[in-house]
C-alpha cells in the first residue's frame with residue numbers, strides 16, 4: 246500500500262507552520278475537506294486539534310489518527326468453502342468492477358476456491374466480452390448469456406451451474422449504468438431477490454466498488470447503493486494513482502480490498518492499520 250498517502254501532506258503541513266494560529270486550523274479544515282474526509286469530519290478534527298494543541302508533529306498526527314480510528318473499518322471476505330457463496334459486485338460505470346472481479350477471481354482461485362464469474366452486466370455492449378477475456382486469461386469459468394438478456398437470469402444460471410458442478414464462489418459483474426439511476430436500482434433489487442432466495446444470507450455479500458480518485462462522489466454512490474439494496478463491503482480501486490482515501494472514513498462501510506493497479510495481482514486485502522497510517526501519516 247502507499248507509503249506517501251494523505252498523511253505525508255499532513256506531516257509537511259504541520260512542519261511548515263510555525264504557529265498554531267486561527268489560520269492553521271482553517272487551513273487544516275480545508276485540507277481535510279480536500280482530502281475527502283467530509284465537512285463534518287474536517288470540522289470535528291480541526292476543533293479537536295485546536296482543543297489539544299499538539300506540540301510535536303508526532304502528537305499532531307497521532308490526534309488525527311485517533312479521530313479517524315473508529316471511522317475506518319475493515320472486513321475479511323473469507324467465504325466458507327463448503328458452501329456456495331455469491332459476491333455481487335456493484336458500482337457506477339468505470340470505477341473498476343470488472344477489473345476487480347478478475348483480480349478477486351485470481352486471488353480466490355489461488356486460495357483453491359472453485360470460482361465462477363457471472364456476466365450480469367448485460368446492458369453495456371462490450372461488457373460480456375470484456376469479462377470473457379478475463380475468464381480466458383485467468384482460467385476462471387464464466388457464465389454468460391447474450392447482450393441485453395436479463396441480468397437476474399444470468400445469475401440464476403450461474404447459481405444453478407455452480408451447484409451442479411460443485412463450485413463454491415460466484416463473482417457477479419453488474420451494470421454501472423442503465424437508462425437512469427432508478428432503472429439500475431430496480432434491476433439490482435430484482436437480482437438481490439433472486440440471490441436471496443437461493444443463497445444463505447451469510448454466504449451472500451453485496452460489495453460496492455469505489456474509485457479512490459473520485460472523492461466526494463464515492464460517498465454519494467455508497468449512500469445510493471446502500472439505500473437501494475444494502476452493502477456489506479467496499480473495494481477501493483485506483484488507490485495507486487493518488488494520495489487521497491478520506492472518503493472511506495466518511496462512508497463507514499468496511500473495506501475488503503484495495504486495488505492498486507491494472508494487473509491481476511494489484512489487489513490487496515484491506516489492512517486497516519496500514520491504511521490509517523497512510524491517511525494520518527503515523
Ligand SMILES: Nc1nc2c(ncn2[C@@H]2O[C@H](COP(=O)(O)OP(=O)(O)OP(=O)(O)O)[C@@H](O)[C@H]2O)c(=O)[nH]1
Nearest residue numbers: 338339340341342343344421482483504505506507
Ligand atoms: N490504476 C488503476 N486502474 C484501475 C484499477 N481498477 C480498475 N482500473 C482501470 O479502470 C478502468 C475501468 O475499469 P473497469 O473494470 O472496466 O470498470 P467497470 O466498473 O467495470 O466499468 P463499466 O463496466 O463501464 O461500468 C480500466 O481501465 C481499468 O484498467 C486500479 O486499482 N488501479
Ligand SMILES: [Mg+2]
Nearest residue numbers: 342343366372
Ligand atoms: Mg465493467
